[in-house]
Amino acid sequence: MTTPDAPIGVFDSGFGGLTVARALLDQLPNEDMIYLGDTARAPYGTKSIPEVREYALECLDYLADSGVKALVIACNSASSAVLRDARERYDVPVVDVILPAARRAVRASRTGRIGLICTEATATSGSYDDALAAVPGVQLVTTPCPLFVDFVEAGVTGGDALLRAAQDYLLPLREAGIDTLILGCTHYPLLAGVISYVIGDDVTLVSSAEECAKEVFATLTDQGLVHHGPREPSLRFLTTGSPELFAGIGRRLMGGFVDRVEQVYTVAG
Numbered sequence: 078m079t080t081p082d083a084p085i086g087v088f089d090s091g092f093g094g095l096t097v098a099r100a101l102l103d104q105l106p107n108e109d110m111i112y113l114g115d116t117a118r119a120p121y122g123t124k125s126i127p128e129v130r131e132y133a134l135e136c137l138d139y140l141a142d143s144g145v146k147a148l149v150i151a152c153n154s155a156s157s158a159v160l161r162d163a164r165e166r167y168d169v170p171v172v173d174v175i176l177p178a179a180r181r182a183v184r185a186s187r188t189g190r191i192g193l194i195c196t197e198a199t200a201t202s203g204s205y206d207d208a209l210a211a212v213p214g215v216q217l218v219t220t221p222c223p224l225f226v227d228f229v230e231a232g233v234t235g236g237d238a239l240l241r242a243a244q245d246y247l248l249p250l251r252e253a254g255i256d257t258l259i260l261g262c263t264h265y266p267l268l269a270g271v272i273s274y275v276i277g278d279d280v281t282l283v284s285s286a287e288e289c290a291k292e293v294f295a296t297l298t299d300q301g302l303v304h305h306g307p308r309e310p311s312l313r314f315l316t317t318g319s320p321e322l323f324a325g326i327g328r329r330l331m332g333g334f335v336d337r338v339e340q341v342y343t344v345a346g
């Protein structure tokens with residue numbers, strides 16, 4: 078039986094989901110957490126939907142077998158591929174990054190013209206189109222931004238090369254007159270400065286990472302699964318790839334948030 082003492086399981090293809098994990102810790106500071114990054118098979122954004130589905134379910138199975146009280150799919154590409162399957166497959170709550178961000182974008186938009194930047198896999202899946210299809214008066218303009226992940230993982234959050242890439246990617250969205258922009262990859266909040274600079278202060282940025290964390294808070298609260306007592310949480314970071322590489326990039330992106338990293342040999346082995 079699921080209890081409030083059990084940890085939250087967070088899954089991502091690599092490092093972007095750390096933005097979700099940190100947002101979760103900010104909102105739920107007493108919760109234990111197990112984070113699994115499938116870095117041996119990342120990035121997911123360039124892979125086919127069937128590949129992403131296979132890899133994601135394997136990792137989610139591992140977390141579910143670890144006794145978590147909720148599963149968080151902290152990856153837009155994986156959310157696009159497995160959300161429906163995951164909700165049928167597991168007997169704990171499953172929260173994704175797409176639906177919360179889509180709902181927030183609708184509430185934030187004044188004109189109904191919403192932009193989306195994401196990976197190729199998320200764009201191809203049409204998952205945000207599906208999430209917004211039933212909302213009258215919404216026009217979604219989607220632009221894949223594959224180089225943004227590379228910049229983030231290299232620790233580059235400014236400079237001429239990133240600025241040029243952002244200008245190229247965001248030009249169609251500016252021309253479309255959007256008033257709200259969904260950051261549809263959990264790496265992208267780390268580039269919010271340059272994105273806001275290029276797209277303009279009058280465009281509201283919606284972080285799929287922040288909205289996902291809010292949804293987890295609401296879900297655990299509704300189901301009586303929040304750990305209320307003040308405590309020092311246990312944070313475990315797992316990777317299917319090199320723990321040294323994960324720790325290095327994780328600390329560069331998140332500072333002291335990422336501590337020891339363990340390798341999972343039973344996934345992607």
